[in-house]
Amino acid sequence: MFCTRREWLAATATLGLAHRRLWAEADTRDEPEGEASPEAFPGMIVRMEQPRNLETPLAALRRRRVPQEHFFVRNHFPVPKIDPQQYRLSVTGHVERPLELSLADLQNMGATVRREITLECAGNGRVFLVPAVRGLQWGFGAVGNAEWTGVPLAAVLERVRPKAGAVEVILVGADAGAVADPPSAGVIPFDRGIPIDKARREECLLAWGMNGEPLTPAHGFPLRAVIGGWYGMASVKWLQRIVVSDRSHTGYWQTFDYAFWERSGDAPPRLMPLTAIQPKAIVIVPTPGAVVAAGRPLAVVGRAWAGEAAVAKVEVSTDGGRTWSAAHLEEPVQPFAWTAWKWTWNVPPTPGPATLLARCTDARGRTQPTQRDPDRRTYMINHLVPLELIIRG
Ligand SMILES: Nc1nc2c(c(=O)[nH]1)N[C@H]1C(S)=C(S)[C@@H](COP(=O)(O)O)O[C@H]1N2
Ligand SMILES: [Mo]
Numbered sequence: 001m002f003c004t005r006r007e008w009l010a011a012t013a014t015l016g017l018a019h020r021r022l023w024a025e026a027d028t029r030d031e032p033e034g035e036a037s038p039e040a041f042p043g044m045i046v047r048m049e050q051p052r053n054l055e056t057p058l059a060a061l062r063r064r065r066v067p068q069e070h071f072f073v074r075n076h077f078p079v080p081k082i083d084p085q086q087y088r089l090s091v092t093g094h095v096e097r098p099l100e101l102s103l104a105d106l107q108n109m110g111a112t113v114r115r116e117i118t119l120e121c122a123g124n125g126r127v128f129l130v131p132a133v134r135g136l137q138w139g140f141g142a143v144g145n146a147e148w149t150g151v152p153l154a155a156v157l158e159r160v161r162p163k164a165g166a167v168e169v170i171l172v173g174a175d176a177g178a179v180a181d182p183p184s185a186g187v188i189p190f191d192r193g194i195p196i197d198k199a200r201r202e203e204c205l206l207a208w209g210m211n212g213e214p215l216t217p218a219h220g221f222p223l224r225a226v227i228g229g230w231y232g233m234a235s236v237k238w239l240q241r242i243v244v245s246d247r248s249h250t251g252y253w254q255t256f257d258y259a260f261w262e263r264s265g266d267a268p269p270r271l272m273p274l275t276a277i278q279p280k281a282i283v284i285v286p287t288p289g290a291v292v293a294a295g296r297p298l299a300v301v302g303r304a305w306a307g308e309a310a311v312a313k314v315e316v317s318t319d320g321g322r323t324w325s326a327a328h329l330e331e332p333v334q335p336f337a338w339t340a341w342k343w344t345w346n347v348p349p350t351p352g353p354a355t356l357l358a359r360c361t362d363a364r365g366r367t368q369p370t371q372r373d374p375d376r377r378t379y380m381i382n383h384l385v386p387l388e389l390i391i392r393g
Contacts, residue, residue, distance in 0.1 A: 044070065047136045051075040052218070056141035058284050061303060064340065065116070065211050066144040073218045074121050074142065076190050077175040080238050084222045089206075093170075093244035096161035103208060103222055111155040115205065115228070116337040118145040118305045122231035122258060122274050125381035133378045140282045143305070145338045148226045149209030154200040162196065162244045169199040170243040170251075171225045171236035184252050192234050192258075193249025193273075194227060203228025203308075203336050206239065228336040229308030231274050231379070233258045261375040269375065277307030278382040279368055281314045281341065281360035286389060294393045295349035300327075305338035306362035314341040317357040321370060321384065324359070335363075351393040355386040 045055040052075055060070040084103055092098040121142035123135050136142075157169070173190040198204065205226045208215060215221040220237030227234035233253060254273035261269040281304040292298055304311045310333050315324035327343035345356070361367040372383045 042069075044073075045139070045141065047138060051078050053136055054218075055138055056144060058140060058282075058287055061141060061143070061282075061284055062301070064338075065146050068146075068210050068213065068216050068219055071144040071146060071210070071219060072121065072142045074136075074232060075175070075218070076179070077177040079217050080174040081217075082174060082222055082238060087222050089223060089239060089242065091156060091160045091242045091244070093242075094163050094166045094246045095244045096163060097159070099156075099160050101156070106151055106156075106206060106223070107208070109151055109155060109159075111151040112149065113152060113202075113205065114147055114149050114209075115203070116145060116147045116334070117203065117205075117226050117228040118143065118277075118336065118338045119226070119232045119235055120277050120280075120305065122233055122379040123381070125385065126378060128385045129372065129378070129381065135378050142232075143282075143338075145303075145305075146210045147212065148205055148207040149212070150205040150207030150223075150226065152202055153204040153206055153225065154202070156206060156242070157196075157200060157244070160244065163246075165246045166196055166244045167247065168193040168245045168249055169196055170194075170241075170245055170249045171234075171239060172241040172243065173236045174238040174240040179252065179257075182256050184256070188252055189240075190236060190253060191249070191251050192236055192253055193245065193251065194234060196244070198227070198230075198275075201228075229276055231258070231277055233274065258379065260377055260379055263375065274379055277305065278380050279306040279309070279311070279360040279362045279366055280304065280382040281358040281368070283356060283358050283387050286356075286387075288387055289389070291390045291392050292347050292354075294347055294351050294391050296347055298345045298347050300343045300345050300356065300358075302327075302341050302358055303338045304329075304341055304358075304360040306335070306360060306366070308335060309362035309364045309366070310335045311339045311360055312363045312365075313361050314339075314343075315359055315361075316343045316345070317359075318345065318354065320355065320386075321357055327358070347391055349393075351391050354389045354391050356389065357384050357386055359384055 047053040054073040056072045088100045124138050124142035127137040170193045176189040207226045223239045224237040258274045259271045262272040283302040285301045304314045314327040317324045327341040330340040333339050359368045369383045
């Protein structure tokens with residue numbers, strides 16, 4: 001150190017840097033990149049230290065709205081530090097009227113909405129794939145539901161007036177880096193293209209609030225996209241730029257990564273970007289490996305979601321999928337947000353191992369597959385996973 005801390009503070013204040021430094025300190029407290037800090041996220045399961053990736057423990061999924069500090073974190077690069085006063089969102093490309101918007105501009109548009117939307121990472125459940133595959137080994141907890149505050153993406157698009165022929169909206173984050181595997185074209189930002197018809201739907205937001213609080217740095221402060229019904233990779237955090245495009249985006253994050261093999265008719269398989277969340281039910285209580293009392297009723301509780309569709313039913317099987325009985329759904333069931341479900345299990349009187357299966361069917365009649373489809377590569381994981389339990393007398 002070339003001077004004392006006090007001298008340094010005085011110097012930075014003179015230079016007008018104190019404000020920025022305060023923000024840097026605030027960010028460091030919230031998101032200590034590169035340091036283990038269990039205090040900051042009590043109870044979270046660390047899936048990767050750097051950049052930080054955190055899974056929500058099952059117990060914290062019992063809250064209908066998962067608090068930010070318990071909401072899973074999926075980061076590809078270090079969290080960018082953004083000064084909210086300096087922050088501008090640029091909206092350019094194939095538009096009549098390119099714009100730069102401050103946070104206040106967005107908040108004063110008169111278009112603010114609050115909406116509950118569930119985010120699920122496309123790799124959620126990867127640890128259950130057999131044989132094991134590369135990638136973060138998420139259990140059940142790379143999913144969460146929150147109430148988001150922001151403006152519809154449609155309201156911003158209306159102001160820039162996309163030109164005829166605009167087909168996609170490319171969302172670009174402020175975070176960037178070089179990806180090693182498979183290698184990227186040097187340093188790239190995190191980004192994702194959304195077809196303009198989807199982008200204009202009311203479930204697509206530019207959000208600054210989560211459960212009534214400003215976003216924390218980990219979840220995209222000061223502004224993120226929330227693309228309701230789609231896997232999490234489309235909900236770009238630290239949103240910096242929106243580029244309206246007259247062609248489909250073929251960037252790293254929807255070709256090399258977050259893509260699956262689609263088959264139709266006789267055509268050879270095509271690599272397609274991941275989009276809508278598949279139906280899924282998870283059990284929260286009892287937990288895997290739990291010991292349950294023989295001959296007594298047991299409340300089985302869980303959550304279910306189905307992306308763009310509403311959950312139509314959740315069923316439970318205790319005989320490996322031969323017979324199913326319907327669980328009770330918490331009302332109202334709404335698309336884009338998850339639903340709580342409950343089922344009373346009359347635990348058999350004989351001690352020994354037992355398995356539970358839960359499955360979700362959505363309003364379009366889609367349900368969960370029993371077998372894993374390898375065309376999905378390492379994503380969209382919603383095949384049935386047996387919950388192993390022990391009945392004790
Ligand atoms: N800028 C940026 N946005 C991002 C990511 C990222 O690494 N950078 N990760 C995406 C992925 S893969 C997911 S699942 C969600 C997770 O959002 P969360 O961390 O708030 O739960 O953010 C998405 N948005
Ligand atoms: Mo993700």
